[in-house]
Structures are given as C-alpha cells and as structure tokens.
C-alpha cells in the first residue's frame with residue numbers, strides 16, 4: 021500500500037505538472053480574446069503573397085534584348101520596404117499558428133516557424149543592406165513556402181506531392 025510519505029513526492033510532482041499544463045495552473049495569465057478572422061487563403065493573399073513578392077522582386081538579374089539589368093534596393097526607403105515585408109512575413113508565421121488556422125500542433129507549427137525563421141534571415145539581410153544575402157535568403161523564403169505547401173496544400177492531389 022502507498023504510504024503518505026510515498027504519496028507526498030507524487031503530489032509535489034502533480035503540482036509541478038499542473039503549473040505547466042495549460043488550463044490547470046491557477047496562476048496562468050488569462051489569454052487575450054484573439055480569434056482568427058481571415059481564412060488560410062486570405063492570409064496567403066492578403067499578407068503572405070504580396071510581402072513575399074516585395075522581397076523577391078527587390079533583387080535579381082533581368083536579361084533582356086537590350087542587355088543585363090541588375091535589380092537591388094538602393095535608397096534607405098527601398099531597404100526599409102524589404103525589411104518591413106520580411107517582418108510582416110514573420111508575423112504571418114505567428115498568425116498561421118493560431119487556433120482556427122493551425123492544421124495540427126506538430127509539423128504545421130514547424131512549417132510556420134520555418135516561415136518565421138526565413139523571414140528573419142531576410143530581415144537581417146535588409147537591415148545589413150546586404151544584396152547577396154538578400155538574394156540567397158529570398159531562396160530560403162521560397163523553400164519555407166514550398167515546405168508547407170508540399171505537406172499541407174497539395175495533400176489532396178497526389179500528383180503534386182513530393183515523394184522524397
């Protein structure tokens with residue numbers, strides 16, 4: 021039979037656990053009354069796509085009949101625009117994690133974090149006015165989009181699913 025002495029440490033552990041489990045701890049801060057308004061598609065169109073385009077269109081090389089044109093941010097305003105878009109993409113990562121949009125608590129969260137992290141690398145490149153880094157990190161950003169899409173957006177169509 022369990023004695024009180026044996027139960028006490030268990031009780032202590034229970035309290036500890038209760039402190040960590042959401043909803044069980046008495047000392048938890050009440051969560052703010054946020055709720056997801058936009059659908060996933062609306063977040064993509066309203067926030068993710070336009071800001072990703074700002075990043076991708078800000079740097080690159082265009083080959084035309086007339087010659088080669090290098091594109092990159094020049095003025096402080098140009099750089100700030102890229103930085104603001106990167107920051108917005110990071111926040112979009114947070115929005116995609118919210119109840120009502122998150123498709124699960126596992127991989128989905130990792131994919132949202134990947135968007136946030138890729139956004140951060142772009143943001144740092146913009147802060148540093150580093151053109152080469154901006155170009156390279158635009159690629160990281162694209163990878164973060166596709167990583168989620170292959171897992172969650174194209175899931176219903178096996179033809180578009182990556183098998184490796």
Ligand code: HEC
Pocket residue numbers: 060061064068069072109116128131132135161162164165166168169172173
């Ligand atoms: C965490 C997951 C996730 C990330 C990250 C993500 N997307 Fe999406 N995206 C989705 C899902 C899911 C859909 C399908 C939404 C639907 O149809 O309900 C979608 C749809 C889209 C669509 C199609 C919208 C339409 O009209 O059908 C585009 C374009 C798109 N995303 C662009 C992007 C770009 C660009 C990025 C990166 C900068 C990105 N997404 C990052 C999950 C993600």
